Amino acid sequence: MRNKRNENSIRGFRAFCKLLPVVVGVLAAFIGIIILVNVSNPDKSGIEMLSLLKPQIPVEPIESAAEVFPDLEIQEDYLTVNDYSRPGDSLGMVKKIVIHYTANPGSTAQANRNYFESLATNPVTSASSHFVIGMEGEIIQCMPLNEIAYATKEANEYSISIECCHPDESGEFTTATYNRCVLLTAELCDYYHLDPETDVIRHYDVTGKNCPRFYVENPEEWDMFIGFVKDYME
Numbered sequence: 363m364r365n366k367r368n369e370n371s372i373r374g375f376r377a378f379c380k381l382l383p384v385v386v387g388v389l390a391a392f393i394g395i396i397i398l399v400n401v402s403n404p405d406k407s408g409i410e411m412l413s414l415l416k417p418q419i420p421v422e423p424i425e426s427a428a429e430v431f432p433d434l435e436i437q438e439d440y441l442t443v444n445d446y447s448r449p450g451d452s453l454g455m456v457k458k459i460v461i462h463y464t465a466n467p468g469s470t471a472q473a474n475r476n477y478f479e480s481l482a483t484n485p486v487t488s489a490s491s492h493f494v495i496g497m498e499g500e501i502i503q504c505m506p507l508n509e510i511a512y513a514t515k516e517a518n519e520y521s522i523s524i525e526c527c528h529p530d531e532s533g534e535f536t537t538a539t540y541n542r543c544v545l546l547t548a549e550l551c552d553y554y555h556l557d558p559e560t561d562v563i564r565h566y567d568v569t570g571k572n573c574p575r576f577y578v579e580n581p582e583e584w585d586m587f588i589g590f591v592k593d594y595m596e
């Protein structure tokens with residue numbers, strides 16, 4: 363009886379030993395797949411965090427972009443300080459320039475700026491941007507550059523946002539909007555000592571939102587945009 367029980371437990375142990383490599387193999391494969399998925403599809407905000415650690419040269423905060431970059435003929439039309447579009451909180455060191463599209467085809471820069479203003483009295487959401495660039499290339503500055511905008515969630519505290527108008531659903535900028543966006547981005551990078559390769563980002567790169575749509579759906583177009591910003595700076 364006792365021998366039989368021993369035999370049974372030995373058999374059980376052997377069966378377990380035979381199965382062990384299979385279990386370990388399956389586990390290893392599972393972990394491998396998880397690692398592979400993460401490497402091939404890196405968490406954007408992870409990359410974001412790393413590049414935030416770069417040492418940066420401190421610069422004098424800017425309020426009026428029109429004063430610092432007179433050639434860009436920026437129109438100043440500041441929002442009223444309010445909880446939904448211009449909280450009045452101060453922006454620390456600028457580490458990123460974030461590009462957006464308005465997601466409202468055919469709307470003008472002024473209409474988008476006025477929409478942000480309307481949130482003060484009709485707070486359906488929180489939204490704003492430091493700049494809106496219109497389809498004719500006009501640039502409106504909606505708040506001083508030393509204040510945070512409600513544009514890019516967790517990146518609001520260290521970034522300047524540029525909203526770009528667009529004629530249709532594709533989200534592609536007009537040539538005028540595109541060129542002015544390149545110039546403004548390059549001037550800002552130059553002033554804040556930012557590297558376009560790592561410090562000019564899309565809203566998508568922070569939150570995964572499909573913004574600016576055309577430049578998320580066509581990554582080669584985004585690379586080209588960054589290339590133009592770099593060219594302009596050189």
Ligand SMILES: [Zn+2]
Nearest residue numbers: 462463565573
């Ligand atoms: Zn956006």
